[in-house]
Amino acid sequence: DSIPMPDNEARAAAAQKVKIGIYFATWWALNVVFNIYNKKVLNAFPYPWLTSTLSLAVGSLIMLLSWGARVAEVPKTDLDFWKALAPVAVAHTIGHVAATVSMSKVAVSFTHIIKSGEPAFSVLVSRFLLGERFPVPVYLSLLPIIGGCALAAVTELNFNMTGFMGAMISNLAFVFRNIFSKKGMKGKSVSGMNYYACLSMLSLLILTPFAIAVEGPQMWAAGWNEAVSQIGPHFVWWVAAQSVFYHLYNQVSYMSLDEISPLTFSIGNTMKRISVIVASIIIFHTPVQPINALGAAIAIFGTFLYSQAKQ
Ligand code: 3PG
Numbered sequence: 001d002s003i004p005m006p007d008n009e010a011r012a013a014a015a016q017k018v019k020i021g022i023y024f025a026t027w028w029a030l031n032v033v034f035n036i037y038n039k040k041v042l043n044a045f046p047y048p049w050l051t052s053t054l055s056l057a058v059g060s061l062i063m064l065l066s067w068g069a070r071v072a073e074v075p076k077t078d079l080d081f082w083k084a085l086a087p088v089a090v091a092h093t094i095g096h097v098a099a100t101v102s103m104s105k106v107a108v109s110f111t112h113i114i115k116s117g118e119p120a121f122s123v124l125v126s127r128f129l130l131g132e133r134f135p136v137p138v139y140l141s142l143l144p145i146i147g148g149c150a151l152a153a154v155t156e157l158n159f160n161m162t163g164f165m166g167a168m169i170s171n172l173a174f175v176f177r178n179i180f181s182k183k184g185m186k187g188k189s190v191s192g193m194n195y196y197a198c199l200s201m202l203s204l205l206i207l208t209p210f211a212i213a214v215e216g217p218q219m220w221a222a223g224w225n226e227a228v229s230q231i232g233p234h235f236v237w238w239v240a241a242q243s244v245f246y247h248l249y250n251q252v253s254y255m256s257l258d259e260i261s262p263l264t265f266s267i268g269n270t271m272k273r274i275s276v277i278v279a280s281i282i283i284f285h286t287p288v289q290p291i292n293a294l295g296a297a298i299a300i301f302g303t304f305l306y307s308q309a310k311q
Pocket of ligand 1: 095174
């Protein structure tokens with residue numbers, strides 16, 4: 001009323017910035033906790049197909065309970081919504097299980113160094129499969145991203161092909177997931193939180209039969225007994241933590257995707273990886289050679305160049 005419009009606008013813009021800042025900080029913190037517990041679980045219980053299924057199952061359960069208790073509004077969805085969600089869910093499932101298989105084979109930091117190359121996959125997919133064109137600086141920024149990842153990979157002390165390929169497949173799958181999901185969220189009828197809830201549920205349906213086929217209850221039972229005898233009965237809480245934090249960080253990331261462009265999202269995601277890489281190296285005492293760290297730094301620097309070039 002008495003306040004002139006520009007002031008209001010400036011205030012709203014500042015409030016929006018604070019909100020995004022809080023989303024990002026929460027997203028990164030939850031992601032660090034997820035990565036630590038996920039790796040602790042995988043070290044004692046190397047069954048990534050089950051742990052990735054459990055992450056989706058716990059997330060689905062949390063959301064069903066939230067809807068039941070009216071803590072979250074039940075989304076209004078129709079068949080078209082689920083049809084449009086199907087390709088997103090396939091990509092989410094592949095990306096999730098591939099990243100988890102990767103982390104079961106190599107250091108968390110290595111998986112995330114390779115995953116920091118995601119912008120390169122995004123450009124290559126957009127260019128060659130969708131026919132999109134970019135300014136030359138965007139292509140040039142891919143050189144440090146790809147070169148840095150390659151340097152980090154060849155100097156990695158505990159290199160493992162499955163671990164490497166898992167992270168690469170995850171990159172490719174998540175590029176498709178992000179392209180499809182931004183399209184699917186455009187209608188705005190379903191909030192970011194509920195969009196991710198539905199995505200979890202559909203992915204759970206897709207993943208469960210594959211998890212049973214690849215690993216299966218017999219392996220799980222034997223592995224579980226061994227993990228409990230090694231760690232103790234509180235092992236179950238590690239599994240609960242990795243599952244709950246997986247859901248929470250993804251939920252927050254989808255809530256922020258609701259508010260920001262895919263570009264800002266992917267920059268936020270790469271910065272998230274810096275915290276995960278540093279935290280996991282400290283907590284798991286991961287050996288790193290200087291040349292290896294240099295590769296990671298070049299790849300991440302390349303992502304900043306990429307974001308500048310794309311703006
Ligand atoms: C997963 O299990 O889905 C991966 O750890 C996710 O990786 P990202 O969300 O960090 O890309």
